[in-house]
Amino acid sequence: MSPSPSDPATAPGATVLSVEGLHLTVGAGRAEAVRDVSFSVRAGEAVGLVGESGSGKTLTCRSVLGVNAPGVAVSGGRIDLGGTELTALGARAWEQVRGSRLGAVFQDPASYLNPSLTVGRQLAEPLRLRLGLKRAEARARAVELFTSVGLHRPDEVYDQYPHELSGGMLQRVLIAIAVACGPELLVADEATTALDTVVQAEVLELLARLRTERGLALLLVTHDLAVVAEVCDRILVFYAGEIVEDGPTAEVVAAPAHPYTEALLRVASIGDWQRRDLAVIPGRPPEAGAAPAGCRFADRCAFAAEACSEAAVPLTVRADGRRVRCDRAEELALSGALSTDRSRQEVPA
Numbered sequence: 001m002s003p004s005p006s007d008p009a010t011a012p013g014a015t016v017l018s019v020e021g022l023h024l025t026v027g028a029g030r031a032e033a034v035r036d037v038s039f040s041v042r043a044g045e046a047v048g049l050v051g052e053s054g055s056g057k058t059l060t061c062r063s064v065l066g067v068n069a070p071g072v073a074v075s076g077g078r079i080d081l082g083g084t085e086l087t088a089l090g091a092r093a094w095e096q097v098r099g100s101r102l103g104a105v106f107q108d109p110a111s112y113l114n115p116s117l118t119v120g121r122q123l124a125e126p127l128r129l130r131l132g133l134k135r136a137e138a139r140a141r142a143v144e145l146f147t148s149v150g151l152h153r154p155d156e157v158y159d160q161y162p163h164e165l166s167g168g169m170l171q172r173v174l175i176a177i178a179v180a181c182g183p184e185l186l187v188a189d190e191a192t193t194a195l196d197t198v199v200q201a202e203v204l205e206l207l208a209r210l211r212t213e214r215g216l217a218l219l220l221v222t223h224d225l226a227v228v229a230e231v232c233d234r235i236l237v238f239y240a241g242e243i244v245e246d247g248p249t250a251e252v253v254a255a256p257a258h259p260y261t262e263a264l265l266r267v268a269s270i271g272d273w274q275r276r277d278l279a280v281i282p283g284r285p286p287e288a289g290a291a292p293a294g295c296r297f298a299d300r301c302a303f304a305a306e307a308c309s310e311a312a313v314p315l316t317v318r319a320d321g322r323r324v325r326c327d328r329a330e331e332l333a334l335s336g337a338l339s340t341d342r343s344r345q346e347v348p349a
């Protein structure tokens with residue numbers, strides 16, 4: 001029997017995705033844009049990827065999905081999805097995995113749909129192909145999926161074309177397609193960025209519900225730290241192609257361990273910090289391919305010492321399991337220099 005769309009994809013707590021030492025290069029010059037990125041995601045876990053524009057979030061997600069843009073190459077590392085080494089797959093095997101075990105939603109849903117086919121057909125086709133459902137069964141399952149992603153009058157929606165639907169409805173259609181074959185992992189890269197606030201909240205609620213109902217693992221990329229705080233169990237902070245901090249969201253937000261995370265939180269809009277007029281962190285990250293001798297954040301860091309610019313900084317695992325890439329992290333934690341209370345005090349009234 002074909003799997004029901006409501007079957008949990010994987011046993012709770014099992015590791016679904018494991019990325020180890022991923023290196024990605026871009027362009028003819030093979031500039032290194034993602035370096036030594038390692039993380040894992042468990043079944044039912046939501047992990048948020050944050051960091052400034054150009055920090056490597058999308059590149060990382062696209063390699064997990066096996067859809068690297070032209071010019072982007074994997075130059076090292078390993079990606080494993082529930083025991084399948086994705087980095088070793090051939091094109092046909094990738095097609096299989098992408099269509100059934102991985103789901104993806106991006107910022108611009110319309111560009112991922114065929115404008116000349118009804119949205120129902122675009123959902124029913126993969127159900128027929130991958131789950132072997134007959135035409136009528138596929139239609140019934142598609143309508144059921146449209147209902148489960150909160151589309152009203154799903155029967156009518158089935159026969160509509162993409163241009164007849166709003167941005168929020170299109171994103172729901174894409175989410176229905178993404179979860180149709182019971183994937184283990186859903187990657188959402190800026191999936192709610194283009195939507196207005198109310199629709200954004202609804203779509204986030206939908207993702208959170210699907211994750212709970214199906215034990216889906218969720219990899220969520222967003223610029224909005226408030227969204228991460230609400231949806232994600234864990235947060236991965238990217239800076240200039242590297243992970244600089246990783247930990248449970250609540251702990252990281254309450255007590256960031258890396259000066260970059262603290263700076264990001266200070267300019268973000270969480271709770272009391274709704275002060276978008278604060279100057280963004282001064283300076284710019286190093287370009288892809290640039291290889292400063294020491295910490296890549298040193299020249300923008302309020303806490304940098306001379307030694308920070310001398311040698312590369314490893315991502316260290318703390319006793320509590322959190323990871324941080326800062327030589328001064330322990331010292332800063334002890335002194336309370338990065339506590340978010342202090343940041344609040346520093347914000348001018």
Ligand SMILES: Nc1ncnc2c1ncn2[C@@H]1O[C@H](COP(=O)(O)OP(=O)(O)OP(=O)(O)O)[C@@H](O)[C@H]1O
Pocket residue numbers: 026027033051052053054055056057058059060069070071072287288
């Ligand atoms: N196809 C490409 N060719 C050349 N360089 C690229 C390509 N894709 C990405 N890059 C470069 O790689 C770096 C990381 O890009 P990426 O798209 O992953 O950033 P991001 O963190 O997703 O940023 P944003 O928040 O703006 O979406 C950037 O410096 C970008 O210019």
Ligand SMILES: [Mg+2]
Pocket residue numbers: 057058059189
């Ligand atoms: Mg991006």
